Amino acid sequence: MQETTLASYFYYWGKAQKQELDFKGDSYHLLPYHSLDVAAVGVEYLSQHDSLSRFFCEQLDCSREDWLNWAGFWLALHDLGKFSEAFQSQKPELFEQLQGREPNSEKPYSERHDSLGQWYWNDRLADQVIDDGWFIDGQQSSLDCWVRAVTGHHGQPPKASPSNSPSDDYFSKKDRKAIQAFTEELQTLFLTDGAKELCLQLTPIQFESISKALSWWFTGVAVLADWLGSNTDYFPYQGKAIPMQKYWAEAQVNAKKALAKSGVVPSDIKRGLSFNDLFPVIHTASPLQQWAIKVDIQKTPQIFLLEDVTGAGKTEAAITLAYRLMESGNTDGFFVALPTMATANAMYERVSNVYSKLFVDDANLVLAHGSRNLVDDFAKTIIQASKPENDSEQKDETASARCTAWLADHNKRALLAQVGVGTIDQALLGVLHSKHQSLRLLGLFGKVLIVDEVHACDAYMQGVLEVLLEFHARAGGSVILLSATLPVHMKQKLLGAYAKGRNALCPVISEQAYPLATWWQAINTNQLHQEPLATREAVTRTVAVNYQHDMAQVKNAVLAALNAGQCVCWIRNTIADALEAHTLFTNEIPTANITLFHARFCLSDRLDAEELVLHKFGKSSTHALRKGRLVIATQVIEQSLDVDFDLLMSDLAPIDRLVQRAGRLRRHSRDVQGNRLLAEGAADQRGEPCLWVYAPAWTNEPSAAWVQDVLPKAGFVYPDHGQLWLTAKALQSGSFTMPHDARHLIESVFGDDSQIPKGLQQANLTVQGQQMADASHAKNNTLTLVSGYKRGDVMDWWSEAKTPSRLGEQSINVVLARWENERLVPWVKRNHSWAYSTVKITERLMAKAQLPATVNQLVEYNRALESLPDKGKWSLLLPLEQNSSGNWVAQAWTSDLNKAAQLLTWEYSVQTGLQMVSENNYKGAVSE
Known part of the structure; x- marks a missing residue:
């Protein structure tokens, strides 16, 4: 290359790999071209993602054209730090080939290029663009937000710049000249008059505030664009210099091809679908489903909270609402967040029957934790990993390596698909100091966030969820919360967190009815809609309770039921207890008739166990499949699994958990042998359902060891023994009726007026203190919307594998x-x-x-x-x-x-x- 005939920025490599003997084509990709590749992908993605670009344009009060040019300029700067001699020297032979000399050993590559790019901006480039008037009335503090967003494309914000011009330790004078020439070329390509004046649309204070908030989502665009723009299937290496304008045109064509194969651009919604179109097997909609069909859907961000008994069709009601929000133009898709992997599997099966009807073109349904359906059928539809750069000389983790590693954990793809199902952890990580959290926030953008079994959140998870609701509301997203049992104080906090994201206050909940639909809309912030509902007649029932403290009695009852041809489930509170119960029956019944179902199986075996449970005890099961079979399970079976047992045993647990578990008892209408009765309105013929609860002997004056004496291991899982005693007290009536008793049961245990006996008060106070600490911990671990995408003074950013989406033992x-x-x-x-x-x-x-x-x-x-x-x-x-x-x-x-x-x-x-x-x-x- 001749320096006299080429621009100085053509002497820098951006991507490289080892030169293999059979390698065809260039072994390196020039840095300016990679920069344009990423800008092209980002601009094309924003061009095709209408709702995302509309969000940015509305916030910035600018035209779409000006926004795309603005975004393209910043995205092209994402690898600014690679212009440093320190980075370039990682490939000394290539450095010598391009620049005609050996690299300077006094400029070692000791800091990653993302931070180096940010530091160079702070030390030199910011003053240049401001002094030269590249951005009319642009303030450095505002522009910093956009630089941090793009230089933070490694999944975490760049390091804060130390004092005394640190970039001089990594960039040579020649590097600085190349950067000046490169950025001037970018100015020509992107900074139209409208883009330069974009800062003028708002006051400096407003522009900085909005820039900080938008940086959370723009960083996600930068990460995604870097991954796709690094894929050599679409952007082959180019080591020969051609004019930047010509290459930009080529990059734009390649970006369209990459986006077409990525599966991350929303498909068009199919309009005019009825409830029967979505759920043809449901002949009569439940009252909750009927409400979801008819409720007025406004064109505004909104949150719904639906409470109804287990089996009332909350999932179908939520999907109906989500579809209506999509049809009205509020959203593009939805993500269903569930408490456990097992519940996500079950939900996946239900959603998969609906999703293909929702879109004009093929859309992507992805399960967010690694189900066989994801890997075999859907993983290939969301961002294919590119060929790695397999170059041991490079100290940096390359974009292709980062993409491959992230996608290897298939549970992460779901947030980028138009329809996703997964554990709530995947969504919560979007607002924690977690690597690549911005990609999760971007994935949730424009979707209805459906949180099922929301009552399963503890104090820490609820604190994180509240921040997620605030972020999601700020981005204009809508939310649907589902629960069979939810204390009023928890409802108020969740609704309030969403309203906070819309800069509003949510009115106080006043309605105590159950079932209940509650919703709040951003266009009428002073009104909280609350509508009492009826429930399906089939799930209105009385459940008898056999409170039992004698293990021998429980064992005899299980064996008697099995000998009578019934199927039984015993839900234990710990894996150790489940294994103990398994041993208890090993010599009593055939091994083939016992199924253990807990969380300590490898994924494949756990999926097999789950499939067996759903087959043997699901809604289509027959007497021949069910008879004489025993399932010993932990909490993994209590939520969202459509299974039905003739007899259900449970260890003592908080009342909300027991109500959930009771939902697996005689759930479907069956004849006396356990065969399904399919006629609409058919009554179950197995008699009154009876829930056995294995618990400490009842006493009005329990000692501090009341729980440990009978359920020592469960005492660690549910440490508030006062709540367990209040639950036991509520069960002493011998039965409960749903939905009539639901609100009373929940508030009698979790309400502020509950009285804890003296012997358990210390444990209760300890738990309350821990809950306060957990809530504080959540506040410390979560992001602050108004601060923008940057590193804090105290909290650093963790690997996703180490970020606590839940507290408890590591x-x-x-x-x-x-x-x-x-x-x-x-x-x-x-x-x-x-x-x-x-x-x-x-x-x-x-x-x-x-x-x-x-x-x-x-x-x-x-x-x-x-x-x-x-x-x-x-x-x-x-x-x-x-x-x-x-x-x-x-x-x-x-x-x-x-x-x-x-x-x-x-x-x-x-x-x-x-x-x-x-x-x-x-x-x-x-x-x-």
């Missing part, structure tokens, strides 16, 4: 492998085998695997570790070996956080999951 992803002929292979043999071989467990119990003893096995272990999606960075590879008894076992060390680490032995089987087999030697409490 957990870790354990990836199961087994030895086969000196090879360490995934436990599951199928596509995406490592993902399906993963189980989550408390890090206290398993922090580090015991490594193989032989050199050859250790080499093989390290090879397998490198093949994991995260290369073991945030997971633990557990090598299982088959012993002489045919059992698969491994050893792992406990955490040494509070005491000396211990080496424990673990066993895994598809029947019982992962369990500790040397638990008696372990001194720590096991409360899982």
Whole structure:
């Protein structure tokens, strides 16, 4: 290259990979071209995403054309830090080839290029663009927001700039000249008169405030554009210089191709669909569903809170509302957030039957936690990972590597799809100091956020959810909250958080009826709509309660029901208790008739167990499938699973959980043997449902050890023993009627007027203190909308794997492998085998695997570790070996956080999951 004939910015590489012997084409991509690739993708994405661009234009009070030019300019600056000699020197041979000399060893690459770009802006470029009048009345504090957003494309804000012009330590004089020439070229390409004057539309204070708020979503655009713009399938490497204007035209064409294949641009909504079109199998809509069909839908951000009994059709009502919001132009799609993975699986099956009807073109439904349906059918529709740059010389994690790693955890794709289903954690991470949170916020933009089983949130999760509602409301999104049981004070806080996002106050809840639909709209902020509803006659019923403290009585009742040809479920509060109950019946009934269903199975085996439960006990199950079968489960079965048992046992739990569990008792109309009665209005013929509750013996004056004496492990799961006692008190009447007793049951346990007996007051006060601390913790961990996208003074940004979307003990992803002929292979043999071989467990119990003893096995272990999606960075590879008894076992060390680490032995089987087999030697409490 001849410096006299080429612009100075053509001597810088932006992307590169090793030159292989069989490699065809250029081995590097010039930095100005990569910058334009990313700008082209971002501008094209914003061009096609009408609601997103409309949001930015309305906030900035500018035209669409001016907005797209403004956005393109900033996006083209995202890799400004790569102009530094420090970055360029990572490829010394390429540096010498391009610049004709060896790199300066006094400019080491010790800071990542995202921060270097921000620092250069602060030190030099900001003064230049302001002094030269590139932006009319542009203030640096306002423009800083846009630079931080694009330089933060690694998924977290760039580091704050230290004092004393730090960029001089990384950029040479030649680099500065190249940047000046490059930015002047960008000015010519993007900064039309309208774009330059965009700052004039608002006062300086208004513009800065709005820029801060918009930076949260614009950062997501930068991350997405960088990923797609780094995909060599659409943007092949170009090492030869051609005019920037010509390359920009090519990049725009390539961007259209990349977006067409990405699956992230909303499809058009199919209009005019009726409830029957959406749900043809429902012949008569429930009262709640009828309300959802008829309620007035305004063109404004709004929040709905729907309370009705289990089985009343809340999901269908929510989807009906979501469709009507989409049809009216309020939103483009929806995301259903559920409390657990099992509930997300069940919801996926229900939503998948509807989603294809909602759109003119094919839209993407994605499950957000790794279901086989996601991987096999839908993963390929949301952003295909590009070929990695496989270059060990580069210290930076490349954009293609970041994209591949993020998408390898398939649960994240759902937020980018037009219709998504997943755990609430995926949404909550959007407002925590979590890497790539901006991508989650962007994914939620323009969608109805449907939060099912919202009562399952604890104090910390509720605090985070309140911030998410504020952010979502600020972006003009609508929300639907669903619950069978929700205390009034919790409802008020959630509604208030959403109203805060619209700069308003939500009126006080006054209606105590149940079922109840409550909604608030941003166009009439002083009015809170509250409409009492009837419920389906089929779910209006009285449930008898058998309160039992004798384990022998529970066991005898289970065996009697099984011998009578019934099916039984016993919901236990911990995995350890579930395993104990499994042992209790192992010699009493055939092994094939017992199913354990808990969270400590690897994903593939857990999905198989869930599929079996739904098949044997779901709405289509028959007497032949159900008879004599026992399910021993934990909380994973209590929410959103459409299963039906003839007899239901439950450990004592807070009243809202028991009401949910009772929803799995004689849920469908069946004959005396348990076969479905399909005639509309058919009455169940199995008699009055009876819920057995295994609990401490009832007493009006419990001691502090009242719970621990009978349910020691459950006492850790539900630490407010006062609430457990109030629940037990409510059950002493011997029955409850739904929906008539619902509000009374909830408020009698969770209401402010509840009286805790003296022996349990200390535990109650301790829990209240912890809840206050958890709420405070949520406030500290969550983002502040008005501050904009930047690093705080105290809170740093974590990896997604370490960001607490829930409090409690730290957990870790354990990836199961087994030895086969000196090879360490995934436990599951199928596509995406490592993902399906993963189980989550408390890090206290398993922090580090015991490594193989032989050199050859250790080499093989390290090879397998490198093949994991995260290369073991945030997971633990557990090598299982088959012993002489045919059992698969491994050893792992406990955490040494509070005491000396211990080496424990673990066993895994598809029947019982992962369990500790040397638990008696372990001194720590096991409360899982």
